[in-house]
Amino acid sequence: MQTVTISFFRFDGVANRVWALAMMGAARLSLARIAGLEFWKLCGSGSDEGFTPKPNTGVYAILCAWTDLDVARSALAQASVFARYRSRSSEHWTLVLSALSSRGQWSGKEPFRASAHDGGAGPIAALTRATIKPAVAMRFWKRVPDISRVIGADPNVLFKIGIGEVPLLHQVTFSIWPDADSMAGFARQDGPHARAIRAVREGKWFSEELYARFRIIDQHGSWSGARPIATKMETT
Template structure:
């Protein structure tokens, strides 16, 4: 069963932040050498709620898609690349996710192989888009209202905005207590619904992808603690 890891790293010092910025290029040399890694992306993050074009120079992310859970856990534990990130980060947190639905493309690929979902409980949502340059200004005018709405929703257990290229290639990642609470936010009236209509009618995105995941494990901490929102790790024999 395919497993996706999302590793977040927080860097506090100026030297560590400069190192992390440099690794946005340098890490591309070593990532392809990891056994069982089928897709990966290096991302920066946005400031505030994370869903802004203003970068947060202290938080970076590695998203990686692995052939199975055992490979993901083994590689992240043994990888010298992840070890270098952890050594310089003031804090790091990795989530292990299994895709349950996915549609669209990311850099021309369909990276997530959705499996059958028979579980209840927390669910993660990832949206990714390449914004057409001619539509970027309109897109970012929508974001402050959407960010405030996400930030004020009491059902959001975790949220972050990350991206590959500032202004143009954006990823939102959020965790919800269940499918119903996430669906209510996505379908309710307001800034989010209006933005979705504008995107569809105006063709704002050159490429887009939407995916949902079940959460099967974590390592590390974020903001000084584990968010304590995760189900127990999936038994290894079920991932074979």
């Protein structure tokens, strides 16, 4: 069964932040050589709650899709590129995921394969990814602060961050919810988020988009000094 991981790294100090920025290019060579890694993306993050076009030079993410769980665990533990990130970062947190659904494409590919079952109750991660057409980028980002405030005020959100490959044009949102119902409730409610989705659909603002949902099965490390969620493995 395909396994997806997303690793977040926090970097302190100018030297470590410069190193992390340089690795947005240099790490590509190392990741491309890892056996069993089917798809990967190196991402920076936005400032504040992450859902802004202003970059946060201290937080980066690596998203990977692996052939199976054993390959993922072995590579994360032994591949030198991940070891270098851990050694330079002040904090790191990795989530191990299984796709429940995936619709759309990323860089012309369908990167995530959904499992045959949902794996039972537990937290749900939502990932949305889009390539924004340059002509409408400013209109899109004008809506983002209102959406960010709504997400931040929702008591059900366990974790949220905005990441991306290219500032302004390649946008990824990643959020974690206690269950599918709370996530669906947020998506259905009227407000800035729903109005932005309608504007995107009516104006065809995206040249490529992807929507995926994941079951969280494990985690390693911490974020902001704690583990934001309890995973399936920790509660069984």
